[in-house]
Amino acid sequence: MNRIEELRSLVPAEIIVTDPDMMEGYRSDKADLVAAGKPLAVLRPRCTAHVATIMKWATKTGTVVVPRGAGTGLSGGATALDGGVIVTMERMNSIRRLDPTNHTVEVEAGLVNAEVSRAVADSGLFYPPDPGSFEVSTIGGNLATNAGGMRCVKYGVTRNSVLGLEIVLADGRILRTGGQTIKNVAGLDLTHLFVGSEGTLGIITAATLRLRPTPVATATFAATFPTLESGGRALDSIFACGVTPSVLELMDNVTINAVEDYQRMDLDREAALLLIGQADGTDALAQVERMVSCCDDAGAALSVATADPAESELLLQARRLAGWATTEQYPTIIEDVGVPRSRLPELLSTIAAISEDTGVRIATVGHAGDGNLHPMLLLPDLDDDTRQRAMQTADHVCAAALALDGTITGEHGIGELKRHWLPYQLDNTALQVQASIKHALDPANLLNPGRGF
Amino acid sequence: MNRIEELRSLVPAEIIVTDPDMMEGYRSDKADLVAAGKPLAVLRPRCTAHVATIMKWATKTGTVVVPRGAGTGLSGGATALDGGVIVTMERMNSIRRLDPTNHTVEVEAGLVNAEVSRAVADSGLFYPPDPGSFEVSTIGGNLATNAGGMRCVKYGVTRNSVLGLEIVLADGRILRTGGQTIKNVAGLDLTHLFVGSEGTLGIITAATLRLRPTPVATATFAATFPTLESGGRALDSIFACGVTPSVLELMDNVTINAVEDYQRMDLDREAALLLIGQADGTDALAQVERMVSCCDDAGAALSVATADPAESELLLQARRLAGWATTEQYPTIIEDVGVPRSRLPELLSTIAAISEDTGVRIATVGHAGDGNLHPMLLLPDLDDDTRQRAMQTADHVCAAALALDGTITGEHGIGELKRHWLPYQLDNTALQVQASIKHALDPANLLNPGRGF
Known part of the structure; x- marks a missing residue:
């Protein structure tokens, strides 16, 4: 039994796409300079349990996984890898819970950024982070890259609007970080480690976001x-x-x-x-x-x-x-x-x-x-x-x-495109620490290998 | 040669305190319910190189290290451990660089919180995080606990005012995270992993902080x-x-x-x-x-x-x-x-x-x-x-x-006091992930063991 057949026995067949024509649209993101690989399959999970099953299967079979939002990234962080699978989060796009009084909403990772603000507008609220791609990019992709936008100068980047995450780890375990409170210092802040990790440490499946009142003028x-x-x-x-x-x-x-x-x-x-x-x-x-x-x-x-x-x-x-x-x-x-x-x-x-x-x-x-x-x-x-x-x-x-004491990426991420530049910004110790954390969470290097750092 | 004698050969003798009377004031923080251990020595480094030497020595000799700011913590995170050393950051309290135009300041970890705002007041700026202890507590302690305060409701917690860190790791390597820019997504965000880590992953020796203009009214x-x-x-x-x-x-x-x-x-x-x-x-x-x-x-x-x-x-x-x-x-x-x-x-x-x-x-x-x-x-x-x-x-x-969907600590940290409660808030997966990150950065469990998570 080959790997994909084995997966077919574990998840509904309709979430597995292997037709090359259908896969074509998932092979690249918007980084034109990064060459796209040939994926084994594109997987379209409908729920967290599907993602967990996929990652258990990936760990068992040693299959490389590229998590994907809307593919609007500009650094090649969602570009296909040869022989790996793409896990597209587009079908996990529901709003799980809206709490207008406390200005929070829990959404699935595949929800489009603009849909968040649309869904909460009637409550007099909005979701501040607004990357240029906000009409099409997803919350999961925004979180994975810690996306910015025009309103960051007042309201902060994506990091500043997230209270908690649901993540599927490399081995399929489901990790819940943070919570529903504004302040929370219980344990290491895993939420903030995963924000900006570009799909290298786990697949973000849902997030509790912080909303703000719509400005009066x-x-x-x-x-x-x-x-x-x-x-x-x-x-x-x-x-x-x-x-x-x-x-x-x-x-x-x-x-x-x-x-x-x-x-x-x-x-x-x-x-x-x-x-x-x-x-x-x-x-x-x-x-x-x-x-x-x-x-x-x-x-x-x-x-x-x-x-x-x-x-x-x-x-x-x-x-x-x-x-x-x-x-x-x-x-x-x-x-x-x-x-x-x-x-x-x-x-x-x-x-x-x-x-x-x-x-x-x-x-x-x-x-x-x-x-x-x-x-x-x-x-x-x-x-x-x-x-x-x-x-x-x-x-x-x-x-x-x-x-000029700057950074090689403010809001688009390292992806694959900028990786060769990272050693000019970060020293060996910083690169080694990043590698050791990656190894602790993804010892077989299955999640978006060669991306992010 | 015993351990302390060995250390004396590595750092100036005056930074090593072993007199029991002099050590007494460093044994406890403000968590009255946590019993203080008997430390081997209190170490008072004057520079990052001292801290690095101390950690190399600690790793070589298997000595447990409790990092300490002003000892105002309320969860026992800075309380002495039997046979370990306390590294108090009080003498590393200089301002390394003030950039009033870009609203940033780089300070050493032992600087008292209130001193930051005093030092930048003439530039029309202030440092927002204001834990109740701000007149005596240090920036390093504030960062280690992700301290809050009264102004958080508008300006955010300590996390929201830090752009970069200098950290000495368990093995004595010096790690530099973040930088001087407001936005920065180059690699995993180690800065935010260390904020709130309660001295368990490394010793914060300096930080680049974000300032704000003093309100006009x-x-x-x-x-x-x-x-x-x-x-x-x-x-x-x-x-x-x-x-x-x-x-x-x-x-x-x-x-x-x-x-x-x-x-x-x-x-x-x-x-x-x-x-x-x-x-x-x-x-x-x-x-x-x-x-x-x-x-x-x-x-x-x-x-x-x-x-x-x-x-x-x-x-x-x-x-x-x-x-x-x-x-x-x-x-x-x-x-x-x-x-x-x-x-x-x-x-x-x-x-x-x-x-x-x-x-x-x-x-x-x-x-x-x-x-x-x-x-x-x-x-x-x-x-x-x-x-x-x-x-x-x-x-x-x-x-x-x-x-009520809450947290057992909003701004004081887990320390030692609240550790037995953490499993009621975090599930096994979250606890395991925290342990694996700790192990990756401090495999011998020398930095503040038994604290934080």
């Missing part, structure tokens, strides 16, 4: 700057003046022009930098007006503030279009680096210089408030030569971030 | 309630109305009377519950006024709001006095349990019933906004019989919290 501003330095001064001043932006995004000149090429928004094509920010709460407009003062004092060429929801949406639209404007016009590699916020102007200058050197056009957007940039490499094609040049360019961008 | 309210239920309704309503309290504390009737007995504050001795809250930011008073409306609508007997700093301080004083009022009048055991916030009235009623049953007076204060209560057992003496009755009472309180 939101206001928005946009400001353009003639130089990177003046934009940087504005950022420093916004964070020194005591306001709490709920969004604070930036776009560089290349991005502004890519957006304007894609859809006319009347953006200033000469600006070095565009900042777009929001505040929420009863004093949202007052806070935004203070941010605009900071921008004006720092030398903004143009600034505008509004509390009108439609106008706010329009301002934010320019930022939201950046991804589409680039990916629809060019094959695009989206990078993800972070630095202490005040180093952003230096990083942006260095990125411009790298682009000049390598001849690869780079449009940079980012979560300015968190010092997290997404340089987007705009490629003429995806030929081998171009790919190689793209990889070299990405390497230079990572090196630039590290040279 | 703060306002305060107090409200008394004739019943627990009306107070509970007020809490639910405050959290539903979209305000963000920066402090939201409660005191029960026994505490109100203990405070009033200790120092006349003109508190309402008949009230079932007193809520004291704050908001900060430009709209602090408006937010506090909304909270007062919530209280009034829920049936508050009396409510008052103020934006005056002196009056604010006076209102908060009642809450701050609770600890003193009880510990100076009675031998006191301070418990620490958490529940989903809406279950607080049920937990308070159950605690009152437990007090009735066991005959142990219980005064309960707590961080209402986080659902985290500190029932304080007011004892007539510390005789063996009384201690036993106190332990039984504490057991009932923990059981009550667990029955």
Whole structure:
């Protein structure tokens, strides 16, 4: 009996997909530079018991397992491995329990991020973490990568919105971590070890998430700057003046022009930098007006503030279009680096210089408030030569971030793509400790081997 | 050559204390129910290299090590073990680097919590986590227990204010985790594994902390309630109305009377519950006024709001006095349990019933906004019989919290005191996973054995 036949005797046949055409859509995530392997099967469990059975079978048969959410990852952490199985969590998408009074909800890992906020909106609540992919990516994938987004600057990353997890371990045991309380220090905090572990320590099957009351009001501003330095001064001043932006995004000149090429928004094509920010709460407009003062004092060429929801949406639209404007016009590699916020102007200058050197056009957007940039490499094609040049360019961008006390990934994860860069950020001791924890939880190295660290 | 003589050849003699009188002050923390062992020596390292040498020596000689901050812990996590050494971090208290622009500071583990805020005040910044012991407890101890405090309801617990750690491992290797960026997903998040690990996985020697701008304004309210239920309704309503309290504390009737007995504050001795809250930011008073409306609508007997700093301080004083009022009048055991916030009235009623049953007076204060209560057992003496009755009472309180989907510790940690209760909260799989991680990092079980989990 081969391995898949053995599995058929353990779980309903309909959760096992082996048809190559049907498997094709599960082989890659959105990391175009990572080659996808050929999986043995795609498994679509409907419940935690299925996942536990799959992992017991995987341990018994020595089968490699790649856990998968919606496959929107940009680092190759969900790309298929030769001879392994993909466990897609898409069918485990129910809401197990909503507690509007305590602002918590327990959901299964396959639920799409945006569905969480939709499901709790009637209770006056929302789920803050909003990665760019929030309309399609799943909570499980968000947890596995500790996903970020535009609202992190006020509400924190995915980690800050999780109270407890249900996880299936490599050997099929079911681990429950955390609980339903805001504060909890009973034992080692396994919840926070699994958040961001990229499917290497276990498969997250469900999570208790923390919700927030929907803001009573939101206001928005946009400001353009003639130089990177003046934009940087504005950022420093916004964070020194005591306001709490709920969004604070930036776009560089290349991005502004890519957006304007894609859809006319009347953006200033000469600006070095565009900042777009929001505040929420009863004093949202007052806070935004203070941010605009900071921008004006720092030398903004143009600034505008509004509390009108439609106008706010329009301002934010320019930022939201950046991804589409680039990916629809060019094959695009989206990078993800972070630095202490005040180093952003230096990083942006260095990125411009790298682009000049390598001849690869780079449009940079980012979560300015968190010092997290997404340089987007705009490629003429995806030929081998171009790919190689793209990889070299990405390497230079990572090196630039590290040279500024930064990180090679702020919110996308290491996956497979960035693994060769990790030893430049982490020393041997850190890598050894990570390996020892992996070995303690997955001694046969079955869960997403070669990914994450 | 005995072990201590061997150590003397490795580190400056002045860091080794073996005089029994001098060691006495390091034998216990503030968990009166935990018996202190007799240490071989107290070690007072001045730098990370000393700690590394100590751990290499400990591994070579098989010596048990108890890391220690200021010894303010309430669970016995820093109490001496027979034949082991205590490593007190009190002399490693320097500020290594302050970056006011990026709101970060790197400090050594022995720095007292309050000193962080004092050192950064001139830069218009503060360090949010404020455990009750903040004037004396150290950052290292706060990190080891993931300490909470009154400001957690808005700013989060210690975990939410740490970006990176320097740790000495059991074998003396120095591990650096995290970094200086707000967002960072490079590899497993070791920082968050070590926060709250109670000295069982390594000795935290330094940390990069996240600071916040000092609020431009703060306002305060107090409200008394004739019943627990009306107070509970007020809490639910405050959290539903979209305000963000920066402090939201409660005191029960026994505490109100203990405070009033200790120092006349003109508190309402008949009230079932007193809520004291704050908001900060430009709209602090408006937010506090909304909270007062919530209280009034829920049936508050009396409510008052103020934006005056002196009056604010006076209102908060009642809450701050609770600890003193009880510990100076009675031998006191301070418990620490958490529940989903809406279950607080049920937990308070159950605690009152437990007090009735066991005959142990219980005064309960707590961080209402986080659902985290500190029932304080007011004892007539510390005789063996009384201690036993106190332990039984504490057991009932923990059981009550667990029955309400809660936790046996919200912010004080498991230490040694609560270890026998952990299997009621965590199942075998969770305990096994914790043990396997401990084994991976400290195979000889030298770091604070028998504590934490």
